[in-house]
Amino acid sequence: KFDAALAIASLIELKREGYRPRRSIVIEFSGDEETTMHTSAVIAEKLKNADLVLNIDDGGGTLDEKTGLPRQFSWGGAEKTYADFELTVTNPGGHSSAPRMVNAINQLAAALLRIGQHRFTPELSPLTKAYFEQAAKLETDTARAAAMRAFAANPADEAAIRTLAADPAMVGKIGTTCVVTMVSGGHALNALPQRATANINCRIFPGHSPASIMSELQTVAADPAIGFKDVTEGSVPSPSSPMRADFTKALEKAIHGVYPGLPVIPAMASGASDSMFYRALGVPSYGASPMFTKDSENFSHGLNERTPISNIRPGINYYLSLIPDLSK
Structure with missing residues (x-):
């Protein structure tokens, strides 16, 4: 809502000033x-x-925790x-006083342990390579x-992979991740389980299909008796948007017009936004909100979600710089 208000106010101002874009500007509200x-x-x-989508619900800047001054600005070019993959094991069951050699819960648990120990091959895209190169300059932890x-x-640097993979804030940036998020099994305290299920939640690196990741998980589970099913809702695979020079030039000009010399860093999101639908159709989409917050005050999706009033004028x-430069 904050970004929608600022973008609309900026477009009204451009209209008032007589700006006539060469490209059509279409505003989408959802x-x-x-x-x-x-x-x-x-x-x-x-x-x-x-030709291009400017997603004003993604990207943004970080304020220094102590000074409250802008520290860096990130724009989103991929996610x-x-x-979600559902794993299911079924079994004839029986009474707990007469255990069988094969137990549905034990069988599923063994597969989940193998999946939990699996690490997908680390990888880079042009966008994440640029992220690591530029973000490293601002990193205060020398080892990181x-x-x-x-x-x-x-x-493929093993030492670098170990360091980044051990950091929850970094592991998602170096490749696909999959984790167990829910487990269910059994129907009575004194009965052998006839069914056990688990949900594996994955965040897949751009360029891979969910089917290929599910196939890799099946190989890792190494148990053909376990059923795998893709139960994902509301998500589509999408590639990274290209690092277009016209966009990055206009963006840096706009952000430096209000915050001179501020570091500008491309980023890949681990969560989903509506950019995925455009990227899946081959339309470059870029997240470039001018909202700046402290990490400690970032309450996205929370009841106390807010933004500093000081964000409004900048x-x-x-937008008065970025919109004309992308549409003229």
């Missing part, structure tokens, strides 16, 4: 980005011939694909900074 995103999927299909630079130079000036 009310379900935080839920099903069905509206965005429908609208994306209607706008599949667009990992969300996927060195690992970021080493990984950007060689994604945000409008940012």
Whole structure:
């Protein structure tokens, strides 16, 4: 809502000033980005011939915790694909006083342990390579900074991988991740389980299909008796958007117009946004909100979600620069 208000105010101001874009500017409003995103999927299909999408619900800047001054600005050019896979084991069951050699819960647990120990091959895209190279310059932890630079130079660097994989804030940036999020099994305290299920939640690195990741998990589970099913809802695989020079030039000009010299870093999101529908259709989509917050005050999706009032004037000036440069 904050970004929508600023963007509309900026467009009204441009109209008042007599600005006439060479390219058509189409404004898309959707009310379900935080839920099903069905509206965005429908609208994306209607706008599949667009040259570029500016997603004002992604990206943004970070304020220093102590000074409150802008520390860096990130724009979004990719996001990992969300996927849920359901694993199921069935068994004839029986009474707990007469145990069988094969137990559905034990069988599923053994597979989950193997999956939990599995690590997908680390990888880089042009966007994440640029992220690691630029973010390393701002990193205050010297070991992490060195690992970021080493990984950007060689994604097979084992020492760098170990350092980054051990950091919850970094492991999702170096490749696909899959974790067990739910387990269910059994129907009575004194009965052998006839059914056991688990959900594996994956965040898939751009360029891989959910089917290929599910196939890899099946190989790792190494038990043909376990059924796998893709139960994902509301997500589509999408590639990274290209690092277009016209976009990055306009973006850096806009952000430096309000915050001179501020570091600008490309980023890949681990969560989903409506950009995925456009990218899946081949339309470059870039997240570039001018909202700045402290990490400690980032309450996205929370009841106390908010933004500093100090963002308003710089945000409008940012759009007054960015929108004309991308549409003239």
